[in-house]
Amino acid sequence: MDATGLHARARGGTPLMRLNDLMWEVRSVTHAAEQAARTACARGEARYDTALAATFDAWLGSWVSRDLLVCFCAALELGIHPGRHLDRCLETANARLTADERALFWAGMRRLRAHGLHAGGAPRRGLAPAGAGSGYRY
Numbered sequence: 001m002d003a004t005g006l007h008a009r010a011r012g013g014t015p016l017m018r019l020n021d022l023m024w025e026v027r028s029v030t031h032a033a034e035q036a037a038r039t040a041c042a043r044g045e046a047r048y049d050t051a052l053a054a055t056f057d058a059w060l061g062s063w064v065s066r067d068l069l070v071c072f073c074a075a076l077e078l079g080i081h082p083g084r085h086l087d088r089c090l091e092t093a094n095a096r097l098t099a100d101e102r103a104l105f106w107a108g109m110r111r112l113r114a115h116g117l118h119a120g121g122a123p124r125r126g127l128a129p130a131g132a133g134s135g136y137r138y
Contacts, residue, residue: 018100022070026104029074033059053080060085065096073108081112 013021033055040051056075060082063071072082072089082089093105 015100018098019104022073022100022104025070026073026077029059029070030077033074033078052078056080057083057085060089065092066101068092069097069101069105073104076108076111 036055037052041048
């Protein structure tokens with residue numbers, strides 16, 4: 001079960017089945033983050049985009065291994081740049097993940113590059129750093 005408790009992991013099957021399972025985990029985390037942001041917004045704690053970015057900033061700062069990768073990809077799915085967590089995500093992808101998990105990570109990195117990531121890890125356009133808020137969706 002991932003850190004959100006939303007999806008059971010299937011380790012068997014074909015590579016395509018395992019990647020599909022990973023994508024379902026990403027979607028589960030995406031939905032959980034959106035719900036957390038809506039709840040914070042309804043309580044008047046923050047604007048939706050700020051709450052969403054803060055949720056990912058907290059999760060990216062505390063999750064590890066596969067859960068970190070899934071959170072990284074979920075953040076990208078919603079247009080949230082991983083910001084200061086990018087180096088840790090990269091170290092995790094290179095050190096601890098399976099080939100399927102690394103493939104998902106590098107697909108996320110291609111998405112970052114396509115939206116203007118430059119040296120230093122800050123976006124030029126499109127993606128807001130985690131913790132800064134974002135209204136951008138792609």
